[in-house]
Amino acid sequence: xxxxxxxxxxxxxxxxxxxxxxxxxxxxxxxxxxxxxxxxxxxxxxxxxxxxxxxxxxxxxxxxxxxxxxxxxxxxxxxxxxxxxxxxxxxxxxxxxxxxxxxxxxxxxxxxxxxxxxxxxxxxxxxxxxxxxxxxxxxxxxxxxxxxxxxxxxxxxxxxxxxxxxxxxxxxxxxxxxxxxxxxxxx
Numbered sequence: 515x516x517x518x519x520x521x522x523x524x525x526x527x528x529x530x531x532x533x534x535x536x537x538x539x540x541x542x543x544x545x546x547x548x549x550x551x552x553x554x555x556x557x558x559x560x561x562x563x564x565x566x567x568x569x570x571x572x573x574x575x576x577x578x579x580x581x582x583x584x585x586x587x588x589x590x591x592x593x594x595x596x597x598x599x600x601x602x603x604x605x606x607x608x609x610x611x612x613x614x615x616x617x618x619x620x621x622x623x624x625x626x627x628x629x630x631x632x633x634x635x636x637x638x639x640x641x642x643x644x645x646x647x648x649x650x651x652x653x654x655x656x657x658x659x660x661x662x663x664x665x666x667x668x669x670x671x672x673x674x675x676x677x678x679x680x681x682x683x684x685x686x687x688x689x690x691x692x693x694x695x696x697x698x699x700x701x
Contacts, residue, residue: 586660
């Protein structure tokens, strides 16, 4: 019973990544997401690696791409139109906004993949309005910089079928976790 309460090594690595601004090692990312050992190295070959994106910087080429977070945090923000910005003056909304004209939708820590919804909807042409898309920026919550691997849709098609299947399973699990988190936020 006592051993079941002990944190696994990947959990400790995740804690360090979130509290000490350390990089989440690939093995820990894999274990956190139930991926086979060495899989992230295979994925990396298809990604553009950004090792030192600075806080508040927009993640390059993140539109309709998968962004693997290994260090720091990534925020999804919605750019507000002028009419929407007037609402930001109301006290009940003020806590959920940052940097004038932007509204925080969600923040992702190391071990997460950002951009899943836009990635899959863009592939099927089901994006309703490009103005509704969120922007992917480096958050200042977990340090001054971030390491992000960007896998564009154009490279996805070149992935081996088995690798694509494993990634799809992980992405589905993360989407389900995101939906569960949204439900908790409603209460």
